[in-house]
Amino acid sequence: MSEQPEACRLVVVGGGPSGLAAAWKASVEAERAGREIEILVLEADGEVGGKARTGQAGGFLIETGPQGFLDDQPVVREMIAACGLESEVLAPEPAANRRYIYRGGRLRELRRSPLAFARSGMLGPLGLARLALEPLVRSRHDDDAEGGAGEDESLYDFAARRMGPQAARRLISPVVLGIFAGDARKLSAAAAFPRLVAMERAYGSLFKAMRAGRRRGVPPPGHRTLRHGIQAFPHAVGALPGIEVRCNRRVTAIERRGSGFRVASSGGEVTGDAVVVAADLPSAADLVDGVSAEAAAELRQIESPPMAVVHTAFDAAAAAHIEPAYGFLVARGEGIRMLGCQYETATFRGRGPNGTFLTRSMFGGSVDPEAADLGDAQLVDLTLRELRRTAGIDAEPTYTSVARWPHAIPQYAPGHLRRVTRIEAALDPIDGFYLAGNALHGVGLSRAIAVGAECGEKAARLLLP
Ligand SMILES: Cc1cc2nc3c(=O)[nH]c(=O)nc-3n(C[C@H](O)[C@H](O)[C@H](O)COP(=O)(O)OP(=O)(O)OC[C@H]3O[C@@H](n4cnc5c(N)ncnc54)[C@H](O)[C@@H]3O)c2cc1C
Structure with a gap:
């Protein structure tokens, strides 16, 4: 009779969407192989979810981090199905x-x-005329993703070159606020918006690429959420059998020990045969330091400025003049600090009681990090003043709340892809060590999940040869 080998242990640091995806995928691989991996998730906070955080107050559903996700990753659908959450998936209202x-x-x-x-x-x-010339603008035909000659074009420069400076300033720059809370001049087009660069590469023009997509009947990826809030997802993954989650465990150091790793946390020490680090920046950089000072130094160069998210609700009558919509973004230079505002009750069903209008306004990011440090009362006042100016809402709120993220969204600066290559080259030789999260390969929830799942799969394959 063959002796049953002792189960290997995978330690996942961080119980946000990416870490939980790593844990889930590793458990799927183990099950497929008919073998066992002990999967342990260590989460610093009192509950899982990371920035995917849903609150309930006064009948409102309050999303303080992501309020939705792009339905562009098959693995996200797979994971939703594995958690039995398919019937919870919600598309936006048509008006959004x-x-x-x-x-x-x-x-x-x-x-x-x-x-x-x-x-x-x-x-x-002039701006319109220049935009109309976009199909005629010569493509860069770069040999490498960051621009052949070694220069990595900023998103602003990319947009100005293809669509003209006015479109870059008035259209693209505000849109970037909605995704990165970032400055288009300080973001790499290739790293932050790889699809745009790929469209130019494949079709020589963004308009031609869009036309080709429409001809092929390819719909753009949909925006989705979960009926009871985004955090339902991490909660469900964390409760899956075969995954042990320990909350209130802040990992303080990781070092190699023999062929595995020693993981020190506020709850004591554990060893792992493999480790996935899915902590957000800058914590991830500190933990990576234990295995590669070089990769840690590179990670420390990636900024993730703070943000504040302010929810304000009103009686629907105060917003009766507003056409139902997703919301708006604010171009810089208008004397408005708000980056944008989402009309939550108009976007997804069930975000608040009937007869209410819930808004979610963003402040901070790389364009105005100081705004995220204002006091709660100041932020609420600012929100109300600016909602009056922008959306014409002139009423006392029936509900307000302020949430803060000291390190909200990583900024992929020009040179990011090369930095990623250097980080991966430094970490690759370390068998059993994987870096998940959204610091390298896409800041959105679905990318963070896809990257986490990939790390979980690699770890499982290593542990189950
Ligand atoms: C305001 C805001 C709005 C957003 N809106 C959207 C949106 O609408 N759509 C979208 O797709 N994306 C959105 N995002 C991005 C989205 O939140 C991220 O893509 C996603 O949360 C990344 O998941 P993650 O697991 O990599 O990191 P996180 O969610 O940051 O999770 C990291 C986890 O690691 C834990 N941790 C950190 N350090 C340690 C440690 N030392 N030991 C143990 N645990 C540790 C943290 O407590 C946390 O639970 C938004 C982000 C913000 C800030």
Whole structure:
């Protein structure tokens, strides 16, 4: 009779979406192999979820981190199915297709039809004429993702080159606030918006690429959420059999021990045969330091500025003049500090009681990090003042709350892809050590999950040869 080998242990640091995806995928691989891996998730906080955090107050559903995710990763669907959450997936209301940019002292709708767009006043005649020339602008035909000659184009430069400086300033820069809370001039086009760069590469033009996509009937990835809030997802993954989650365990150091690792935490020490680090920056950098000072130094160069998220709710009558929509982003230079505002009750069903209007406003990011440090009362006052100016909401709120993220969203600066290559080259030789999270390969929830799942799969394959 063959002796049953002792189960290997995978330690996952961080019980956010990425870490939990690593744990889930490792458990799937173990089950497939008919073998056992002991999977231990150590989470610093009192509960799992990371920035995927849902609160309930006064009948409102409050998302203080991600409020939705892009349905562009098959692995996310797989994981949702594994948790039995398929019936919880919620698409936005049709009206949420409507989005606005506040520029030139008023909200302007982002129209899809060329004629309506031209009439929206988003761009002036020169800007429109330049935008119309986009298909004729020569592509860069770079040999490498960061621009052949060694220069990595910023998103602003990319947009200005293809669509003209006015479109880059008035259109692209505000849109970037909504995704990165970042400055288009300080983000790498290739790293932060790889799809745009790939479109230019494949079709020589963004317009031609969009036209080709429409001809092939390829719909853009949908925006989704969960009926009872995003945090339902990490809660469900954390409760899956075969995954042990220990909360209130802040990992303080990781070092190699023999062929495995020693993981020290506020709850004591554990050893692991493999480790996935899915902590957010800058904690991830500190932990990586224990195995590669070089990779840690590179990670410390990636900024993740603070953000504050302010929820304010009103009686629906106060917002009766507002067309139901997703919300708006604010162009810089308008004297408004808010980066943007989402109309939560208009976007997803069930975010608040009937007859209420819930908004979620963002402050801070790399364009205005100081705003995230304002006091709660100041932030609420600022929100109300700015909602009056932008959206014309002039009423006492019935509910307010402020949430803060000291390290909100990693900023992929020009040179990011090369940094990623250096980090991976430094970590690759360390068998059994994997870096998940959203610091390297995409800041959105679905990418963080995909990267986590990939790390979990690699770890399982190593442990189950
Ligand atoms: C305000 C805001 C809005 C967002 N909106 C969207 C959106 O609408 N759509 C979207 O796709 N994405 C959005 N995002 C991005 C999204 O939140 C991230 O993609 C996602 O949370 C990344 O998951 P993660 O697991 O990599 O990291 P995190 O969610 O940051 O989780 C990291 C986990 O590691 C834990 N941890 C850290 N250090 C340690 C340690 N030393 N020991 C143990 N545990 C540790 C943390 O407590 C945390 O639980 C938003 C982010 C913010 C801040």
